[in-house]
Amino acid sequence: MTETQEYDVLVIGSGFSGIHQLINLRKQGLTVKILEAGSDLGGTWYWNRYPGARVESEVPIYQFSDPELWKDWTWSERFPGWKEIQEYFQYVDRKLGIKQDVLFSSRVVSAVWNDTTDRWMLTTEDGRVFRSQFLSLCTGVGSKPYIPDFKGLDTFKGQVHHTARWPAECNLAEKRVGIIGTGSTGVQVIEEISPIVSHLTVFQRTPHLALPMRQRQISVEEQEKQKNDIYPILFSRRLQTFSGLLHDLNPKPTMDATPEERISFYEDKWEKGAFHFWLGAYKDLFTNQQANDEAYAFWRKKVRERIPNPELQEILAPMQAPHPFGMKQPSLEQRYFEVYSQPNVTLVDIKKDEIEEITLNGLKISDGPILATGFDMVTGGITAIDIRGQDGIPIKEKWSSGIRSYLGLASATYPNMFWIYGPHSPASFSNGPTTIEFTSEWIINLIKHMKDNQISSVAPTEKAQNLYSEKVSRLGAAGLWLRAKRSWFMGANIPGKKTEMLQFPGGVPVYTKLCNDEAKNGYKGFHTKPEVVRKKGYGSVQDLNDG
Structure with missing residues (x-):
């Protein structure tokens, strides 16, 4: 017993x-x-080890606020990748002996x-x-993880991986790969593997309204100066903003700003990157359709400038918004929209051609699909x-x-x-x-x-x-x-x-x-x-x- x-x-x-x-x-x-x-430790960050997986909240506030844990730790990037996050959890364990109380x-x-x-x-x-x-x-x-009930998936002869259960060893170099899903995870995987695979086919149902990450390296010196001067202030500030980030929504109604003021405001948020254009925007973005349309129009213009092909422009950044901006989770991207101009990348709009079946040899691919189909x-x-x-x-x-x-x-x-x-x-x-x-x-x-x-x-x-x-x-x-x-x-x-x-x-x-x-x-x-x-x-x- x-x-x-x-x-x-x-x-x-x-x-x-x-x-x-x-x-x-x-x-x-x-x-x-x-x-x-x-x-091992990490929760989501134990499982999230697919190519390109990284944090979308910027350093230093994506960590524990206890000085005992941040005073001796430094990050390498503004938005750390999954390996560095896992290293962070191991550091926390070394400091506080977490694993002794984990089964x-x-x-x-x-x-x-x-x-x-x-x-x-x-x-x-x-x-x-x-x-x-x-x-x-x-x-x-x-x-x-959520895996749609694709007919024939269980008979497919190649490799099939859901991003939430990524294998420890998976070499995609020179493979023909398909990705089903273009949510936040899909965006990260697509950016990461598109330079190394022989061919990438992306199956998109809904355009992803991704925002510029503005990733950069951060030095030890920069972080030490912040630790000495403002870390406690930054951690206290988190509870004072709508999103718990360091920037906040602007209470001014969008349409009360002049066109010139709006564009200047949007440009500033766009250049700052991260979620500034979403969770640092005019507050009525979430409640007023006209305000939301203004934000989408700016987003669309910025993205279309990066896509030379008119047909791809309409699939990735359509003139008619696929949904109100920010009412689905945006993600942060570094070169996502440029990927589709690569000769080894094909975009399939499954809004027009739904996936009905995965055959023995796949959806016109031979080595295997990646399921970036999200979660319950x-x-x-x-x-x-x-x-x-x-x-x-x-x-x-x-x-x-x-x-x-x-x-x-x-x-x-x-x-x-x-x-x-x-x-x-x-x-x-x-x-x-x-x-x-x-x-x-x-x-x-x-x-x-x-x-x-x-x-x-x-x-x-x-x-x-x-x-x-x-x-x-x-x-x-x-x-x-x-x-x-x-x-x-x-x-x-x-x-x-x-x-x-x-x-x-x-x-x-x-x-x-x-x-x-x-x-x-x-x-x-x-x-x-x-x-x-x-x-x-x-x-x-x-x-x-x-x-």
Whole structure:
């Protein structure tokens, strides 16, 4: 019989969220273990090792804000690649001994709440059993790959790789390769492999409205000067901007600016690169179609200047916007639009010619397709686990008709269960570490409050959950999000998934105020259950061990 392992907190996932939870829960004197499906640290950055994979939030704010971790670490680029990110996680482990509390190759398949003992019971794929008072879901927004049901895919003779499960060894030099999908991942892969393959065929359904990255090397001297002068200021600034980045939206309505002022503003944002043209634009870009059209017209002009072929111009940067700009996730590019002028690259518009079948020899290619078809975003990492709360109903079943959450970090009838950087949080519209650190600290403060006040369990009230979920929906409906078909922001990229606002679109400052107000008000949006004197086997983790 498998022996049950006991902890105060079980964390699923060893990316930024899971590691931040571990570091800071340890400081509270709690016993913590991370269960990680992969064989090393990194979460998303363990799996994201496809050609060209890199961060799209710029240094220095894409890292932990703890001075103990940034004072001795330097980056080589403004936007680090996946290898450097993985090296960073190894550095964090060397500093703080993270791996001693991580169980690798431990994919959690079920989590069941016991309302009598106020404990979660978790089971891994290999049959191990764990028990804890608290469950922290650090599965991220993109942990469950999505592969469309292509007819014939299982009979294809060549290599097929999804970018989220890239093999450690994969030599594409002089190969004939096809890429299905031109989202953020597709853009990065296309840029990286187009110079080395013999021929690349790109299958595009929707034009990707990518923005210039403006990548550059950054010196040790430059970073040391910033560390001495402004790092703490920069990390504090994150919580004051809409996106948790260092630049913010301009509150001035687009059409209140003169044409000359608008062009000057757009040019400045364009030259700065990164997400300045999106998350540093005029604020009404997200709510006003005319304002959005102005931004798209500027984007289209800039991109078409880089594409000499008129036919390709219309496929990649059409005169009619494929969807409101910024209502699907833009990515950052370095030479994406120039790739299509290479003689070894062919672009296929599958909006006109849908992929019906993958034959034995592929889609007019011979060596193999790369599937850059994305993820079951935001909810997929959570619903992939059979999670059952007080009523025994799986969370996947509950959320099939729409997400219900309170503050984008907990759900009614699932006591002592929290998630970070997931459904109804600002995740996809913010710098990851900004949202992660705030939410993680908020959850830890709630746990501390429970311990200080002898509270055994908490769960959101249905009323509080409904009010918050309705707020997320209202904010989404007030924007242009619904006009972007098949957007993963709305869950519309997955057949059968309810189309709804998956993330909190009101910005980081509004979100943090909602959470902080809840704490100041004594967590009134939660049902609380006091600790009681119990028989052995029903009390603390120590009682359970003794029993």
